[in-house]
Amino acid sequence: xxxxxxxxxxxxxxxxxxxxxxxxxxxxxxxxxxxxxxxxxxxxxxxxxxxxxxxxxxxxxxxxxxxxxxxxxxxxxxxxxxxxxxxxxxxxxxxxxxxxxxxxxxxxxxxxxxxxxxxxxxxxxxxxxxxxxxxxxxxxxxxxxxxxxxxxxxxxxxxxxxxxxxxxxxxxxxxxxxxxxxxxxxxxxxxxxxxxxxxxxxxxxxxxxxxxxxxxxxxxxxxxxxxxxxxxxxxxxxxxxxxxxxxxxxxxxxxxxxxxxxxxxxxxxxxxxxxxxxxxxxxxxxxxxxxxxxxxxxxxxxxxxxxxxxxxxxxxxxxxxxxxxxxxxxxxxxxxxxxxxxxxxxxxxxxxxxxxxxxxxxxxxxxxxxxxx
Numbered sequence: 001x002x003x004x005x006x007x008x009x010x011x012x013x014x015x016x017x018x019x020x021x022x023x024x025x026x027x028x029x030x031x032x033x034x035x036x037x038x039x040x041x042x043x044x045x046x047x048x049x050x051x052x053x054x055x056x057x058x059x060x061x062x063x064x065x066x067x068x069x070x071x072x073x074x075x076x077x078x079x080x081x082x083x084x085x086x087x088x089x090x091x092x093x094x095x096x097x098x099x100x101x102x103x104x105x106x107x108x109x110x111x112x113x114x115x116x117x118x119x120x121x122x123x124x125x126x127x128x129x130x131x132x133x134x135x136x137x138x139x140x141x142x143x144x145x146x147x148x149x150x151x152x153x154x155x156x157x158x159x160x161x162x163x164x165x166x167x168x169x170x171x172x173x174x175x176x177x178x179x180x181x182x183x184x185x186x187x188x189x190x191x192x193x194x195x196x197x198x199x200x201x202x203x204x205x206x207x208x209x210x211x212x213x214x215x216x217x218x219x220x221x222x223x224x225x226x227x228x229x230x231x232x233x234x235x236x237x238x239x240x241x242x243x244x245x246x247x248x249x250x251x252x253x254x255x256x257x258x259x260x261x262x263x264x265x266x267x268x269x270x271x272x273x274x275x276x277x278x279x280x281x282x283x284x285x286x287x288x289x290x291x292x293x294x295x296x297x298x299x300x301x302x303x304x305x306x307x308x309x310x311x312x313x314x315x316x317x318x319x320x321x322x323x324x325x326x327x328x329x330x331x332x333x334x335x336x337x338x339x340x341x342x343x344x345x346x347x348x349x350x351x352x353x354x355x356x357x358x359x360x361x362x363x364x365x366x367x368x369x370x371x372x373x
Contacts, residue, residue, distance in 0.1 A: 033078035040282050042081050047099050047278075049108035050087035051171055051178070053205050057087040061107065063352040064293075068345070072292045073285075081285065089204065104281045105289065110367050111176035113274040120278060124361040125290045128273040129297070131356035132226045134262045140356035142272050143256040145225045145265030146181030148248040149213055157220055160189055160249040160266070164196040166219035169209040172202045176367075177224025178209065181267040184370050185249060207231060214244060225263040270370070271362040297357025298334035300346035 046065040050057035065085040074080045088098045099106050099116045106122060116122045130141045150157040157166060163186060171178035183193040194200055203209050206223045210231045213221040231240040247264040254261040254269055261269060277286050309324035325340040
């Protein structure tokens with residue numbers, strides 16, 4: 001276990017007065033051990049939809065759903081609780097069926113989540129805030145869309161009306177940014193995604209879809225917005241040169257949170273991925289998990305100030321981390337329990353997942369209307 005994480009565990013297991021002395025400001029937080037209802041479990045499982053592959057899901061979200069939640073929520077209960085993350089893939093057994101099999105929480109695209117919500121009774125707790133970088137500028141986004149992509153030198157596909165008769169790749173029949181969004185746009189033009197194409201391939205992984213477009217094994221690919229911009233070209237080992245592909249049916253004037261959407265999209269935008277509870281875990285655990293994920297970005301918000309301090313003092317984090325933390329105005333901290341180690345821990349967790357935080361759940365009514373159309 002990293003030193004910073006061990007330090008956090010010790011802090012979370014320490015009486016309130018010591019914590020106040022350690023962080024150096026007036027007491028505002030009230031810490032105490034919480035007890036679960038009798039018969040509750042001590043290990044909670046979180047299913048994560050692995051739409052870009054199992055390895056990517058583990059690499060990006062194990063830190064959030066296993067390490068971070070176990071560290072932050074676990075020691076606050078007596079006895080302690082822990083969290084395990086398990087990737088859920090599209091396959092012969094639908095992802096929806098898999099989410100029914102023993103998970104306490106789930107993180108999935110809104111399409112899969114809404115199906116689990118209606119069939120199992122899942123409750124949406126938070127909406128994911130993605131962090132995407134375009135031309136060195138970071139964008140925090142709570143919505144995403146779908147892209148119809150073809151090779152730039154494919155003269156047979158230039159509009160959505162050219163899709164009939166072509167070989168098309170999508171992630172699955174229940175995929176949202178790679179599937180249902182594009183199906184809906186074709187439907188508006190009177191084109192059926194199964195009957196009117198030459199072949200519809202369910203490829204289970206958006207990276208494979210992009211690769212198949214590039215190597216010519218499919219004519220058209222359906223992927224989510226920003227998938228092209230972060231795809232690593234297997235031929236060069238670098239980010240994909242976007243001149244090799246073209247976006248079909250690009251829509252204009254799209255906005256997210258009142259700002260122009262930074263990626264090309266062939267569909268309207270819908271809320272980002274949902275995190276929610278499945279099978280009704282104890283309310284006290286649900287509220288603790290929701291609170292820690294929601295406050296993660298607030299803890300991490302002091303890291304840029306700390307890093308500015310390191311640079312201004314011409315020293316490394318290892319040497320100046322204590323000095324730079326003590327000079328901060330603790331009264332401006334978003335949360336009374338923010339510490340130096342917690343800030344860096346939260347920052348590193350979000351960096352691993354390439355996201356900007358979590359917000360209280362957005363409404364998914366437009367999505368449900370699209371699915372029912």
